[in-house]
Amino acid sequence: MTKPMEQTRCDFIEKIGLIAQNDGLPRSAGRLLGLLVWDGTAVAFADLAEQLQVSRGSISTASRILEARRLIKRVAKPGQRQDYFQLADDPYANMLQSVAVGLDVARAEIDATLGDIPEGEAAIKGRVAAYAAFYTQLSGAIATIVDDRA
Amino acid sequence: MTKPMEQTRCDFIEKIGLIAQNDGLPRSAGRLLGLLVWDGTAVAFADLAEQLQVSRGSISTASRILEARRLIKRVAKPGQRQDYFQLADDPYANMLQSVAVGLDVARAEIDATLGDIPEGEAAIKGRVAAYAAFYTQLSGAIATIVDDRA
DNA sequence: TATTTCGTTTAATCCAAACTAAACACATTA
DNA sequence: TAATGTGTTTAGTTTGGATTAAACGAAATA
Structure with a gap:
């Protein structure tokens, strides 16, 4: 019986959250990073709040912290008003x-x-x-x- | 006008407290470490509580954490009932x-x-x-x- | 034995960081 | 313009770790 992928993904995101917390980062910042590591693609601001089950305010704070450390980057999509985020090139x-x-x-x-x-x-x-x-x-x-x- | 030694010592202790806090240790543990780095000698349990202005419970907790990491060591003095602590050999x-x-x-x-x-x-x-x-x-x-x- | 002197433990308190909801400012769209 | 869709900021709340006071147990002393 192998674990379903979705579960593995959630576990990973939570793990990175704990590791980040251990490194002095907010846990939600770690979870955000974990999500972007896993997915690899650019994810929309609103989707991040939805998937991580946190407020937009938390996403705003966490994303700015990770941006400042250049672990993730904010990207624009043509025709899309939302901000998108994806893993930095060499995080x-x-x-x-x-x-x-x-x-x-x-x-x-x-x-x-x-x-x-x-x-x-x-x-x-x-x-x-x-x-x-x-x-x-x-x-x-x-x-x-x-x-x-x- | 040079700063009095006692002030430099206090500043140092507080600095190590903040650095320790940054590393995920309780601040009081860092201050305890700082004091022992500065003094170099073995310091009595009660003196630590007195000098750092914290409860004996805090000293108990902090010293055990630092002991577990082998940054300090608990030593006995002949004829003395109190525990003494001093910086470990190669902290x-x-x-x-x-x-x-x-x-x-x-x-x-x-x-x-x-x-x-x-x-x-x-x-x-x-x-x-x-x-x-x-x-x-x-x-x-x-x-x-x-x-x-x- | 009774008393004192220790360090530890525990229950309660305190405090700072993290989080949320809501207000906000700004840009886009209708 | 007005209305909507954005991300940010802020005021208030929540939460978890650090701290304390007090109870405790063990060991030395009287």
Whole structure:
């Protein structure tokens, strides 16, 4: 007994919703992304609200978040007034970049503290510097992946 | 006019709290981590609650989370009944591992879906597989960092 | 044993983020 | 023009996680 496709699709959409939530995105944004990954085609604004069973306001917010991260793109269809959305061309590279940006922000915050620690406090300075280095390393590793893909 | 050390310390603790929150940890856990990074020494349970101005319950919860991720360790002091906590030996390696575990869980979830997609749906399967591959790559890159450090 | 000192757990509260419904602004169409 | 079809914004509500106070159990001390 194999699972019906429609069920697999729903499960996938919900899974991506949970994963997104885990990554600090609204769950509805994740579900929207999941739907577009699955379908592949351009889907109309109203259809998204209908299929995901959320308000138009939620679609508006979620789509703008995903757009800002360049995971999806808004497209126009000739003769159609509605906005359509579809998966961005290389969403994963952009996903990596968003992660990298977040890491760099964290490192910058820590670096700011580092500048306020007097030279005398070498031990403290060392521990804080190690923390900053961690973010530098992680960000660097992600940059490497991005380069490898290019 | 340089900033007083105590102020720099407080700022740092709060910053780590915000960064932790951004990473899906309770803010109080991040503040606890920040304090232990700064101080370097073993700090008593009651002192943590006092210095961070939170309840003992919060310290209990936060410390257990950080312990589970091996970012801090619980230590005993001879003749002292209180628990003491201090920064783990190599907290950043363990931090990386926690991240990697999370990524692997996400990938496993997506892989499960992948197995439910019939062969005929090559396009869908391709897109979902690309998503899974993204997590595989990212996890692999992190594993590389861990190895480099060893 | 009784008391005190711990850390944990639980039930209730708090708070911020997410969501909705409705108002809105703008463009298109009739 | 008026009416309709759009996406956005906003005010209010809902919801879930974080926090607390208090009860609890265990261990040390008296």
